[in-house]
Amino acid sequence: MNHTSAQSAPDYQQLAQSIKSWAQELGFARAAISGIDLSHAEAGLSEWLAKGFHGEMDYMARHGLKRARPAELVPGTVSVITIFMPYLAAGQAPDAILADTSKAYISRYALGRDYHKVLRQRLQQLADKISAVAGEYGHRVFVDSAPVLEVEIAKQAGLGWRGKHSLLLNREFGSFYFLGELFTDLPLPADPPLPKEHCGKCTACIEACPTQAIVAPYQVDARRCISYLTIELKGAIPLEFRRAIGNRVYGCDDCQLVCPWNRFAAHSAETDFAIRHGLDDVSLLELFGWTEADFTQKMAGSPIYRIGYAKWLSNLAIGLGNASPSAAIASALLARRHDESELVREHVEWALRNAGYVENE
Template structure:
């Protein structure tokens, strides 16, 4: 497609990285599309059922490891990341206070899908303005893409034992995105080594022991999966361990030594909204469906829906230090229209001793 227009692809790659920086990406790097080395691990993960109810993972199968099958004519992938940590109340303090709701740090601001997709499209538009039309497609956690493997192969970091990408300068508190392209851009080299060493802090910190081995996460045990992806009731064995984590979980990242260096994001879209870094479970549980739809519009939390949100909060309240206010709030939703909410509320009433105490 581009042979008739000789081009200095090395210079173009340098220009792309400069544009990416101007668009707010902390890092950008380029890799090829050969991920054959990752296929066996992906197949084994799926065969063991570690994807849980995320049927789309199995449905696409090995296409995740084959970018050129996903987007024909793809020969290079531009991988980028953007930090999202926005400060706010210390997450350890929130986790330690059973009356507060813990929301994963990535979900405190605007929906990252829209933010990164828009910036990556701007990057593609700049590139097209420079060289003319070219084949490309933007991805942000929205298709069968092995984004961590691509970023690792591009040299943006290494895979931590919690399976997330780690970078020496930014830790792991960032979003990944990709621009698939038919341009033969020169690939960047992967890092010569990883830097986790003998550390197993993330494995030991997981409340539900979801990191079943270094680099292997059983999603069916992961609190992020249980509070976001799982459609039905949370299995009894995990309800206590969830604590006050009502949307996602950051424990494996919070204990990682590399996140001592994690930068605070300069991106205003990731600024904390509605005081979600410091809010009580009772305050959130009091929201009406209109409150939820209005306040969570534009948030990644919106997609789980009101019933799932209430059911997560009910578990948090069941794990909180018992009080008459909590008992009354739970009792008021004991006959909620949602079977999921009713089940979790019934568990919370029982777990907190409210049924026996008559609170």
């Protein structure tokens, strides 16, 4: 980054206040500023990687400690502006869907349009507003697009504290929101972190995890996490987790749903996050009946699109294998028993046997 100052250096204190106001005008709930010293997080990151908790997410290991060193990721960075935007949309109660084995549970963040584009565009607008006051300056916008320790950065900026499920918690908004960052070479005054965390002795998230992925407070083994298994994992989902997955076909919110702080989670006013295609209350059979053309058309602009049709079907097959048995489910599974995708075939075969539609050999 090369910061070319305006004729006179801006009042950075005033600029920081303006940034926070502009962020709210752009639809972000909050903006806060941190420095770039994350050295305190390096040991924990190294240990997490050494244990293999990142699973097949090779990019996490590939970038290593660069995740904790913003100035190595973007040379010249001296300040990070972090924003968050709530995404929870009004819709069918999650608990009701999870309790109905015929329904498909989709993580609340994926019910609307893909958040990456929404946040990136707004962050770029924020960057442009800063440029109008500060002149040309070095900056980069990130929304899940680089090795950024975003929770640690947001925590350092005072936007919340890390919950035992490893997500950022905020007293006013809980944890149902997206984070984004603007790395800059502007020496903006940093906001103080919160004086303490507010989870206390609560372990609701740890106890609620269907696959025991929260192996210790603040530590998640992604290889056991349903979000990882249904989204990031490219191959077959390990047998040991398939029954525990239940009807969760894309992601999992259990650790957030039981968190007391999410009683205060506000619904988002952002229209892009409104529920599409009735995905908050839809049957597994309906989704399993989609053709690849249906999937491509309906999931365009959705974060679900990136997992691809075969992964989508294989996740749904697990849900159908865990559902209360019915002739319709048996027929649908048998119809895909010889699917062209090996991944789909394997999960369909498991579903048929788990539900007793065919005998185990």
